[in-house]
Amino acid sequence: MVAYCWDSTLETGHEIIDTQHKQLFEAINKLLDTCRVRKGSEELTKNLDFLNTYTIKHFFDEEKIQQKYNYPDYPNHKEYHDTFKARVKDLTHRLIWSGPTEGLIKEVHSSIGDWLVSHIKIQDFKLAQYIKSKDVVS
Numbered sequence: 001m002v003a004y005c006w007d008s009t010l011e012t013g014h015e016i017i018d019t020q021h022k023q024l025f026e027a028i029n030k031l032l033d034t035c036r037v038r039k040g041s042e043e044l045t046k047n048l049d050f051l052n053t054y055t056i057k058h059f060f061d062e063e064k065i066q067q068k069y070n071y072p073d074y075p076n077h078k079e080y081h082d083t084f085k086a087r088v089k090d091l092t093h094r095l096i097w098s099g100p101t102e103g104l105i106k107e108v109h110s111s112i113g114d115w116l117v118s119h120i121k122i123q124d125f126k127l128a129q130y131i132k133s134k135d136v137v138s
């Protein structure tokens with residue numbers, strides 16, 4: 001069963017952002033699969049490494065877009081990203097340390113997957129809307 005399904009309600013309409021979001025969803029689903037079947041720690045470490053690296057890449061790219069468009073909410077948006085990056089890193093350490101316990105799997109859902117869904121629907125939608133309005137003007 002796929003934990004986080006991509007659908008049109010998650011589409012911001014910005015091609016790069018949407019493509020990277022899909023990739024993040026895939027990474028989270030893979031991580032949850034690995035946790036559920038309790039595959040070896042090597043697989044878990046590989047999934048976590050990818051999630052951390054890709055999160056950093058995606059946020060970097062998204063922040064570059066925000067700067068390019070002089071997005072007024074950039075400082076707040078960046079703070080949300082920084083907090084999330086730190087949370088993923090912290091959860092990574094705990095998952096590697098204690099293995100995928102029920103409690104930690106719940107945290108992957110609430111602090112990573114559910115957070116991403118609501119961040120996309122609120123913050124990234126707001127950003128995409130702003131970019132669209134700028135693109136029409138220019």
Ligand SMILES: [Fe+2]
Nearest residue numbers: 062119123124
């Ligand atoms: Fe974002």
